Amino acid sequence: MSALKVTQIKSKNGANHAQRESLRTLGLRKIGHTVEVNDTPASRGVLHRVRHLVKVDDES
Template sequence: MASQLKVTQVKSKYGAKPEQRDTLRSLGLRRIGQTVIKDDNQVNRGYVNTVRHLVKVEEI
């Protein structure tokens, strides 16, 4: 089974650059404390890297 990433938004998107806000939206995150499960692949790793200061990531 492929590994997955558990991504939780821990900081507000307000004050972030528009590209970072769009990335949070692409990940499916809308509010602080919301968690989503994503497949661990290059695309999602890139998204997480872009907003690494706004999210907490765990491998599951």
């Protein structure tokens, strides 16, 4: 299973509750923080919800 490298690039201030919870679920804490997430349909859905706050790099 491949992994995705996810970096938070914008603040969660002003985001709604679902978006803040999505960032917490991904393990992102602050701007510039990077985590690796398994590439599954569930994680893709969470990333879609916060696509304007994060940058996703495919790690093959």
